[in-house]
Amino acid sequence: MKTLWSVPPVTRRAAKVWLRNLHVFVKTWKVNFFPPFVEAFLYLFAIGLGIGTYVGQIDGIPYVNFIAPAILAISIMNSAFFECTYGSYVRMYYQKSFDAIIATPLSIEDVIAGELLWGATRSVISVAAMLPVFAVFGVISFPMALFIIPLAFLGGLMFAGIAMCFTAITPGIDTLNYPAFLFITPMVLFSGTFFPLALLPLFFQYIVVAILPLTHIVAIARMFTLPALSPVLLLHLTWIVGVTIIFCVLSINLMRKRLIT
Amino acid sequence: MNEIIEARNLTKNYNDVVAVDGISFTVRTGEVFGFLGPNGAGKTTTMKMISCLSPRTGGSLTVFGMDPEEHPTVIKAKMGVVPQETNLDPDFSCAGNLTTYARYFDIPAAEAKARADTLLAFVQLEEKRDVLIDKLSGGMKRRLILARALINNPALLILDEPTIGLDPQARHLIWERLKLLQAQGNTIVLTTHYLDEAARLCDRLVIMDKGKILVLGTPADLVKQYVGSEIVEVEMTDEVLACLADLKISYEHAGDMVQIATESARDIVKALLDHCKPKRVITRQATLEDVFLKLTGRTLKE
Structure with missing residues (x-):
């Protein structure tokens, strides 16, 4: 009997779904590469140079250097999350792509796993498009900052899994706005992104660390870009890996429940 | 296999x-x-x-x-x-x-x-x-x-x-x-x-x-078994209905027509023309549609 916590029987065929999405992405690459590229500029100018001029430094770090890793972390989150909510929902519900694919040797588990991997890949692509901009402005430190790329895959997979759970239970595409506004937006603001967590009341600090996934991505990203490594990295990493496994498994099983009747 | x-x-x-x-x-x-x-x-x-x-x-x-x-x-x-x-x-x-x-x-x-x-x-x-x-x-x-x-x-x-x-x-x-x-x-x-x-x-x-x-x-066997080989359709009037009852010919309603399934349309049509003063008569081969409607009924399904 399959439950929501069974290990889903995913096979290598999941790669075919990933490849399908990659082909569509490459066909429209001009539209796809532009946003993260521009986003990097916008953030740097508006917040980094604009607000940064007044703020100056945080804990001895120039403000623009402080927020650069946060901008990358937010991009990791947004890319995977929106790909696996709106993107996957459109493919599932409007295009009926999943129905078409599961009539072939692929199973629904393969399809969803392929979608999750694709979501993570979108995060990697975004970060890869943004890194050169930050490099030119000299606000992140190489080569350590390159570790953001594998982090983008892991963090992307976590947000893909969380997003796919919402997609699996949403009654329609409009209700996906709720997680976007009630979950994503607060994270953008309160995960140690634009001001240090230490400014929050202690109680909220605990809550943020316990339940807001972006906090851990921002923390690791900042260690890589400043750079300022510390053993706490392992704790953040463990948190991310655990949550990633839980939500990826859950999302595949929820999707099976939704689509196989 | x-x-x-x-x-x-x-x-x-x-x-x-x-x-x-x-x-x-x-x-x-x-x-x-x-x-x-x-x-x-x-x-x-x-x-x-x-x-x-x-x-x-x-x-x-x-x-x-x-x-x-x-x-x-x-x-x-x-x-x-x-x-x-x-x-x-x-x-x-x-x-x-x-x-x-x-x-x-x-x-x-x-x-x-x-x-x-x-x-x-x-x-x-x-x-x-x-x-x-x-x-x-x-x-x-x-x-x-x-x-x-x-x-x-x-x-x-x-x-x-x-x-x-x-x-x-x-x-x-x-x-x-x-x-x-x-x-x-x-x-x-x-x-x-x-x-x-x-x-x-x-x-x-x-x-x-x-x-x-x-x-x-x-398809052919089903038509033969459930309907017969031919269908006679005649416009439904009170006279025709009474007359069919007199002649003991069984029929079915189909809109404003009456349908008679038979092995010999010729005999039925002759009887109708001789006795019933039908307004309009059509004969045709029985089809799968007749079987379908007979078995699943004429009312709308939804």
């Missing part, structure tokens, strides 16, 4: 609703086997169970001698499916749809491209090769779906209302192609609402209603 699909007491419930209620049938290799029935009869659910897309609630089912729930990957690799709902990939062109689909079957890229070209020609869509799905007419989409279902050279083809909403030209093209596929040794299972389509294509068929199989047989 002569039986390609074997169902015994096959049952499917959706929560408390019984969609398929203990049906048994076998589909033989090389035949065209039809499922007829009004909306909600359980045809599509049966197709989904055969194509490993929906687990059964009870009974047994084997496809290629295997259980769809145990060996879906092997079964699906040898099967082509045309779903009722058009689910082509709008992000790709016609050829792109076929080659992308081919990849799901582990067909190498070069081979996939060759097959895509052959199949586009087969369904007469060569000129639309690089056109996006949005730009296709309904008939073209159905033809492309048929081509897509054939990309893995399937031994068994499952078609859920293959010609729904098509104009006569497109329907004829699909019929012709299906006949060709059968001649090449494919087994075809299809559902349809169109009784002329079923009569034309199917070697054997079942008529389903409310999740059960009502009858199974060849």
